[in-house]
Each structure stands twice: as C-alpha cells, then as structure tokens.
Amino acid sequence: VGxxxxxxxxxxxxxxxxxxxxxxxxxxxxxxxNGNILYVPKGKVWISLVPNTKNPSFG
Structure with missing residues (x-):
C-alpha cells in the first residue's frame, strides 16, 4: 500500500x-x-521487487 x-x-x-x-x-x-497508467507489454515479463534500501544495478 502506497x-x-x-x-x-x-x-x-x-x-x-x-x-x-x-x-x-x-x-x-x-x-x-505524467500520471498516465503504463501497461505491461505482451510476452514474457520479469518483475523484481527490490527494497527501498537497495539500488538495483544493470549490466
């Protein structure tokens, strides 16, 4: 919630x-x-929940 x-x-x-x-x-x-809702594209989707205390890195 939030x-x-x-x-x-x-x-x-x-x-x-x-x-x-x-x-x-x-x-x-x-x-x-702008507050517009974004929709998940069709196909395979990966969702990762990361705590606010962590900074994700990509590479």
Whole structure:
C-alpha cells in the first residue's frame, strides 16, 4: 500500500516510473511521470521487487 519507484526496461530502453496501490485489495498500477497508467507489454515479463534500501544495478 502506497507508492514507490519503478524502473521499466523494455525494447532496449529504461523508463523511470512509479508504482501505486491504494489498499491491500487494490491492484498495483504503474504510472509515468505524467500520471498516465503504463501497461505491461505482451510476452514474457520479469518483475523484481527490490527494497527501498537497495539500488538495483544493470549490466
């Protein structure tokens, strides 16, 4: 419940976004910097939940 940083990697690009969730019964929403909902593309998807105390690295 709440909101936090989301990093979206797709099509060779990285997008800084935000996840939001109103209550334990609500689904997660991922939004861009303008508040527009982003949808997960079709196909295989990998989601990793990282604590706020960690900084993910890519390479």
């Amino acid at each position: 909101e936090g940083r989301a990093i979206i990697l797709h099509g060779g690009k990285m997008l800084d976004a935000k996840w939001k969730r109103g209550s334990n019964l609500d689904p997660f929403h991922i939004v861009d910097s």
